[in-house]
Amino acid sequence: MMKRTFTILAAASVLLCSCKDDRFNYDYKDKTGLLSLDGFSLSIDSEVLTKATSEASGDYVLTLLSSDGEQVWTKTWSEFKAELAASHEKGIYLTAGNYTMDVRSVSGTLPAAAFEAPVYGAAKPFAIEVGKTTELGVITCKLLQCAVQVRYNADFLGMVTGDGTCSVEVASGSPLDYALSYNGGTPTCDLRTGYFAVNNGANTSMGITFKGSIEGKNQKMKTSITGIKPQELHVVTIMKKLDETGNASFVIVIDDLIADAELVNDVRGNEEGDGNDPQAPAGDGGIELVSTCSYDISAPVVVPAEGSFPFTMKAVIPNGARKFTVDIASTNEDFIGSVQLVGGTTLDLIFPSDAALGVFSIVPFPHGEELLNKTEIDFDLSGAQGPLLAFPGTHTFTMNVVDAKGCRKSIDVSLTVR
Numbered sequence: 218m219m220k221r222t223f224t225i226l227a228a229a230s231v232l233l234c235s236c237k238d239d240r241f242n243y244d245y246k247d248k249t250g251l252l253s254l255d256g257f258s259l260s261i262d263s264e265v266l267t268k269a270t271s272e273a274s275g276d277y278v279l280t281l282l283s284s285d286g287e288q289v290w291t292k293t294w295s296e297f298k299a300e301l302a303a304s305h306e307k308g309i310y311l312t313a314g315n316y317t318m319d320v321r322s323v324s325g326t327l328p329a330a331a332f333e334a335p336v337y338g339a340a341k342p343f344a345i346e347v348g349k350t351t352e353l354g355v356i357t358c359k360l361l362q363c364a365v366q367v368r369y370n371a372d373f374l375g376m377v378t379g380d381g382t383c384s385v386e387v388a389s390g391s392p393l394d395y396a397l398s399y400n401g402g403t404p405t406c407d408l409r410t411g412y413f414a415v416n417n418g419a420n421t422s423m424g425i426t427f428k429g430s431i432e433g434k435n436q437k438m439k440t441s442i443t444g445i446k447p448q449e450l451h452v453v454t455i456m457k458k459l460d461e462t463g464n465a466s467f468v469i470v471i472d473d474l475i476a477d478a479e480l481v482n483d484v485r486g487n488e489e490g491d492g493n494d495p496q497a498p499a500g501d502g503g504i505e506l507v508s509t510c511s512y513d514i515s516a517p518v519v520v521p522a523e524g525s526f527p528f529t530m531k532a533v534i535p536n537g538a539r540k541f542t543v544d545i546a547s548t549n550e551d552f553i554g555s556v557q558l559v560g561g562t563t564l565d566l567i568f569p570s571d572a573a574l575g576v577f578s579i580v581p582f583p584h585g586e587e588l589l590n591k592t593e594i595d596f597d598l599s600g601a602q603g604p605l606l607a608f609p610g611t612h613t614f615t616m617n618v619v620d621a622k623g624c625r626k627s628i629d630v631s632l633t634v635r
Contacts, residue, residue: 248313250345253352255307278324284315291324311345318343320358327361329391329416332409336361362412363387364450365423367395372457373467374404381429383455387413387421387445397429410450421445425469427455440469502624503535506616509595517611517631526602529595530630536620537590541566543582544617549610555579579604580614590621601632609634 275295283289289311292300301307321338328334339358345351367383379399386392395407415421422443429436438455445451454470508514509529520526532541545562547553556562559575566584569577577584581600588594605612616628 248347249310250313250347251306251308251350252311252316252343252345253308253350254301257301257353276323278321280319280321281309282317282319284317289316308350313345313347315342315344317341318353318356320356322358327414328412329388330386330393330411330413332393332411335364335410335412360412360448362414363423363445363447365393365411365413366408366450366452367406368408368452368454369397369404369406370454370456373455376431376457376467377404377429378433379430379435381427381431383453384424384426384428385411385413385453386424386426388416392424399430413445415445415447419444419446423451425453427467427469431467438467438469500624501626502620502622503533504618504620504624504626504628505533506628506630507531507533514630517633519633519635520602520605522606522635526599528598528601530598532594532596532616532618534592534594534618534620536622536624537592538567538588538594538618539590539621539623540617540619541588541594542617544615545576545580545612546615547608547610547612549608549612552605552608552610552612555608605632605634 275293275298277294278291279294279297280291281289317340319338319340321336323336327336337358338361339356341353341356343351343353365385367385377397377399381397381399383395383397384392385395393411393413395409395411397404397406413423420443422441423445424439424441426439427437455467456470458468506514507530509531510527512518512528514530518528532538543564543566545553545556545564547556553562556576556579559579561576564576564582564584566582567586567588569584574584576582579601581598583594583596611631611633613629613631616630617625618627619625
């Protein structure tokens with residue numbers, strides 16, 4: 218994992234001044250103060266790569282901004298050092314007010330996406346007071362982008378039968394394409410690091426799309442993740458996955474973001490990328506969800522505030538279950554927050570992640586590998602009554618089933634708490 222940190226040290230000494238000090242000769246009528254830059258230095262901490270600290274290159278850009286964002290001056294680091302060496306004042310006289318010192322490793326606008334183009338920066342606000350000296354103190358520049366690398370495990374590369382591409386996009390319309398070259402049966406991949414501007418604060422999302430020839434078929438996998446932040450390196454790994462019937466697919470794993478949890482995106486698609494197998498049989502294979510209690514599960518069911526809640530049903534899957542997931546939605550944000558804290562809003566019932574096990578304490582879905590290939594799966598959700606009563610609103614559980622022949626069906630079950 219590659220990381221660089223750039224640090225600006227402003228180790229200026231305290232400059233005491235008065236109206237009688239001939240070195241400064243402040244003119245109070247001009248309402249000025251001194252920004253002390255004595256001892257100011259700019260350095261690069263490259264500990265991860267070289268275990269050493271060195272001086273920054275001369276093309277780093279320093280920009281002084283007024284409180285309204287207007288540029289007072291801008292200089293490269295080399296220009297700044299030359300002017301500072303020629304000055305006996307070791308500082309800059311400024312009209313009293315609020316300012317910001319902005320430092321960037323490059324000039325101009327932050328690129329939306331680029332390979333091997335990290336941009337580091339920091340902004341330090343400060344105030345100038347009449348007749349006084351202000352010191353900048355310490356400014357630490359950090360990576361302004363998120364960084365992404367794409368990798369493939371050996372088993373997946375063994376499935377490759379042609380060229381492919383993994384496309385990563387953070388800012389809409391500005392993707393980076395990481396090429397996977399078939400290379401005559403010895404696949405090679407693009408190992409460069411891509412850098413992406415974080416364009417929407419805490420709501421920034423990243424889209425990941427793989428397209429390529431896998432086992433003689435053009436296939437596509439697409440997913441997205443949220444909560445992207447600057448100063449992070451995400452390693453996207455595409456790897457082979459075998460289910461219990463021996464069918465091969467692949468999954469995307471994102472290190473340092475979701476703790477290697479698999480994103481549920483089995484791929485048997487074509488170049489158009491709908492994620493479905495064009496050879497899959499038509500119809501739903503007779504998959505259905507049947508109520509085995511007095512409630513009509515085709516309509517929202519009101520959870521009683523008092524008394525028992527016998528709420529049972531049966532999933533009927535004539536060809537046997539190959540995949541069974543549940544997507545959770547709700548009109549109550551607190552409920553979604555609670556579910557996310559204990560495992561997330563998408564559950565794989567057959568191959569649940571360790572994190573997802575916490576959700577089953579709220580809604581007791583059957584789960585485990587014993588569900589694989591079963592033609593009937595019994596659900597007893599009576600125990601959900603107590604936990605759900607704490608969350609008024611309508612909670613929808615979408616049952617997504619894929620059978621052994623590739624037939625699919627999604628069925629909603631809604632519970633309302635008043």
